Amino acid sequence: MAASCWSLPDALCHFPALDSGTLRVMRKTVDGGFRNLVRTYSDAIDTATAPLQIALNALERAFTDTPWVIVLIVLLALVWGSSRNARIVTGAAFAMLLIGWMGLWDDTMVTLAMVSVCTLIAVAIGLPIGILAARSERMQRLVNPVLDVMQTLPSFVYLIPVVVIFGIGKVPGMIAVVIYAVPPMIRLTNLGIRMVDADVLEAAEAFGSSPRQKLWNVQLPLALPALMTGVNQTIMMSLSMVVVASMVGVGGLGKNVLQAINNQFFTMGFLNGFALVAIAIVFDRASQAFGHRLQKHREVHHD
Template identity: 75%
Template sequence: MATCWGLPDALCSFPSLDAKSLRMMRKGIDDGFREIVRAHSETIDAATAPLQIFLNWLENLFTHAPWPAMMVVILAIVWAGARSWRTVIGAALAMVLIGVFGLWTDTMTTLAMVTVATIVAILIGLPVGIAMARSDRIQRFLTPLLDVMQTLPSFVYLIPVVVIFGIGKVPGLIAVVIYAVPPMIRLTNLGIRMVDPEVTEAADAFGAAPRQKLFGVQLPLALPAIMTGVNQTIMMSLAMVVVASMVGVGGLGKNVLQAITNQYFTTGFLNGFALVAIAIIFDRTSQAFGKRLQKHREARHD
């Protein structure tokens, strides 16, 4: 009898189904999944239509608006968040370089995608995070799911998304949201749970209803942590746009993917620079805004 490490073969190879059984099982699952998608295709299209309309509208607005107007709006947002002339000047220089290298339209397309993805992630993540903070049972149920969402390779997200929604901007948007929403949920949950128990007890003593306590005490005090979640959501959305370009998302991610495919070093570098520039602008802005909220909260607490 053949042995390995002095043991029988039966103990050296894990028992598994034969190749034919595995093929039949996989084919049955895939065919069943496709049939479910075909049967509910109209419902799926109707559910994603608002996202498609909003994304197309915002993309047209960003790409067709005069570049000076868009730059003024972006710099105004940066100033409102960071309140730093250094950050505003850095953002202006980055946007000028993006325009000089002919990447303005693609950058605006990417910015529209990231904006919509961030809004959707916040609309999903904030209430889910609040529910997790208010219920230990929900937290125990959702924590493993969030672990899977954060550890599963980003390319794997595209498989069920493409099967269900097909190729296009909305499938890419959904993949970006799935990848970017866990930090928003986790940090909302963490921020509310870290609110000083004495403060919530004082609210209870004054007869505050659960809704009043949530919106009047817990959310304002958790706002710095929530803003950190928004920051991480934006960063992860930008990181995912290159992968999402594989399913039809345009913008800078598509250019990077083409550069990788055709080995265009300069094209890939310039589009990568534009992505990094956007990431740094919004990272500095959201971080500065979160720090200002933290200082304001500490000042009120003192």
């Protein structure tokens, strides 16, 4: 029979953890250091994040103050330009009109502004890091553990350091969304470039291509499907994080969903959730179709 814990030494029965007083001192030291750091550099932090606030506010005003007909026409034109598919455009028009009929147009525009800015920033950050990781084994070994941690942490955890450093508001929520959405772009950029056939790279070198020319003329064009998948996944991650980011002051559909959860408003939560799903489907179909079009164009041009 296995020995009972009662008959074993206490050190073997219970893990020798630090006592509560020591843990309390450690937590106070770390938290106090964080607060002092934020107080010291608060002006620099506000100055650094001011452009993000200005860009987001400007895009929100453009979406919400412009007559809905013009916004709808521009959105449908963008969907058509990316997909060239009448069914996708028709589906996007139906979804947006239904959102408007449900009285969620302004909240949807706020969410679209947030997702647009976050996606652009995440792509601008993720693309060069992914390229560096693909061209350097040392960079890849450095980046991969960081990405593993970022993709494993619960989404709520991202809000803790962001709120401590930046406070409550739209910009902290936007930063949390970007951090959550950037890993797919880095991973898929790295993967797409590394999957380019070595024979093609050797042929480019034989014709005297420089490393920069190989990157822009060979690797990136051939990695285009993976890059577009990365953009697609970045958009989807941004949309999914918008609801969580509403806890720190981000408005739009995420705020409505959070209110519905807190007050147990089933209909309100369902309608706002439907609006988020509709936007996600439109973005997904349009970005995938755009990637397929670029790939077909590249293949035809290559032939």
